[in-house]
Amino acid sequence: xxxxxxxxxxxxxxxxxxxxxxxxxxxxxxxxxxxxxxxxxxxxxxxxxxxxxxxxxxxxxxxxxxxxxxxxxxxxxxxxxxxxxxxxxxxxxxxxxxxxxxxxxxxxxxxxxxxxxxxxxxxxxxxxxxxxxxxxxxxxxxxxxxxxxxxxxxxxxxxxxxxxxxxxxxxxxxxxxxxxxxxxxxxxxxxxxxxxxxxxxxxxxxxxxxxxxxxxxxxxxxxxxxxxxxxxxxxxxxxxxxxxxxxxxxxxxxxxxxxxxxxxxxxxxxxxxxxxxxxxxxxxxxxxxxxxxxxxxxxxxxxxxxxxxxxxxxxxxxxxxxxxxxxxxxx
Numbered sequence: 138x139x140x141x142x143x144x145x146x147x148x149x150x151x152x153x154x155x156x157x158x159x160x161x162x163x164x165x166x167x168x169x170x171x172x173x174x175x176x177x178x179x180x181x182x183x184x185x186x187x188x189x190x191x192x193x194x195x196x197x198x199x200x201x202x203x204x205x206x207x208x209x210x211x212x213x214x215x216x217x218x219x220x221x222x223x224x225x226x227x228x229x230x231x232x233x234x235x236x237x238x239x240x241x242x243x244x245x246x247x248x249x250x251x252x253x254x255x256x257x258x259x260x261x262x263x264x265x266x267x268x269x270x271x272x273x274x275x276x277x278x279x280x281x282x283x284x285x286x287x288x289x290x291x292x293x294x295x296x297x298x299x300x301x302x303x304x305x306x307x308x309x310x311x312x313x314x315x316x317x318x319x320x321x322x323x324x325x326x327x328x329x330x331x332x333x334x335x336x337x338x339x340x341x342x343x344x345x346x347x348x349x350x351x352x353x354x355x356x357x358x359x360x361x362x363x364x365x366x367x368x369x370x371x372x373x374x375x376x377x378x379x380x381x382x383x384x385x386x387x388x389x390x391x392x393x394x395x396x397x398x399x400x401x402x403x404x405x406x407x408x409x410x411x412x413x414x415x416x417x418x419x420x421x422x423x424x425x426x427x428x429x430x431x432x433x434x435x436x437x438x439x440x441x442x443x444x445x446x447x448x449x450x451x452x453x454x455x456x457x458x459x460x461x462x463x464x465x466x467x468x
Contacts, residue, residue, distance in 0.1 A: 165203060168199070171235070172235045173223055173237065173241040173245055174210070175211075175212045178211045186409060187412065189410075190235070190412040190413065191207075193412075193417070199419075208226060208229060210226060214368065215313075219244035223241070223248035224248050226245075226248070231252060232253075233252065234254045234255070235255045235415065238368055239259045239267075240314065240316065240368075242259050243267065253277050255279065255280040255281075257280055261320065262280075265316070276428070279433055280433060280434075283391075283405065288439070289325045289327070292363060293306070293325070295404055299443075305336075305337055306334050307336075307338070307351070307361070308321060308337070309340075309341060309347065309363070309365060311342055312340045314365075314367050321365035322338060344377070347376075348383065348384070351380050355386055359386060361386060361388070364400075366390075370395075374394060374399075377395075378447070382399065387451055393442040394408065396442040396447075397442070400447065403441070406440070407438075442463065444467040
């Protein structure tokens with residue numbers, strides 16, 4: 138090979154190596170994010186409340202298949218599966234875990250003290266010892282809570298405004314959810330006692346048990362039932378709302394989606410906003426901020442939703458002043 142041809146070859150080879158090096162350098166890092174849920178997998182992620190998180194992640198520049206990969210793990214409404222699923226995500230060495238609601242957050246906390254965890258839609262993260270405080274969470278956990286303090290008294294006030302003669306109220310909890318009793322039953326019992334309302338307790342882990350408990354509450358004189366926040370109840374919200382209608386019970390919830398599914402009323406934080414805000418925490422942590430340096434965020438407002446179609450089916454006339462306070466009226 139002549140010296141001229143050899144120099145030309147080496148220059149071309151060098152240019153090719155540089156170009157290849159640049160191409161490799163420009164390859165985006167693919168973040169591996171574990172997502173832990175107590176629910177069954179939704180039929181559609183995009184139309185589910187989980188879609189709020191995914192869409193906001195896309196807005197922030199995280200496109201699945203390009204620079205992010207989600208490892209979804211669903212407990213299928215069986216809370217006892219959560220520890221194993223959390224441990225599986227840790228073994229996969231994910232870059233971050235998103236824990237959806239309180240039981241998955243507690244499972245993730247026990248599974249790792251090093252992988253960053255973003256908690257979402259968690260009730261009382263301080264009381265459940267997930268963080269040291271909202272302002273200074275400490276350790277590897279931060280995120281967005283839907284907890285703004287005890288809303289039991291407000292729920293009862295709204296319920297009694299709709300049903301002035303209410304003297305007995307049911308409270309439905311899931312016995313498989315270890316947090317239901319402390320987070321829902323005890324606060325409602327305390328608020329009911331102050332208002333002179335008798336509480337009837339129902340426990341149900343299946344739709345069949347829900348229907349049976351609602352029927353028993355009605356027979357014992359309940360005029361309404363407050364349904365505890367629970368991933369199983371959320372996933373079966375249409376059936377639960379229909380069971381309440383069948384029993385002629387006004388059903389009250391903390392999430393608007395229950396009222397949209399046929400419940401009478403809901404009062405609580407917007408789940409879409411809570412999930413949307415969680416994406417900002419994921420983004421900040423992936424860009425280098427430590428979870429301990431990110432205060433846990435609380436909702437700024439709570440929303441009241443009233444289903445007038447359900448009210449009509451139950452023969453309830455919602456007072457004008459209550460409708461005027463509603464953020465959403467479902468016709």
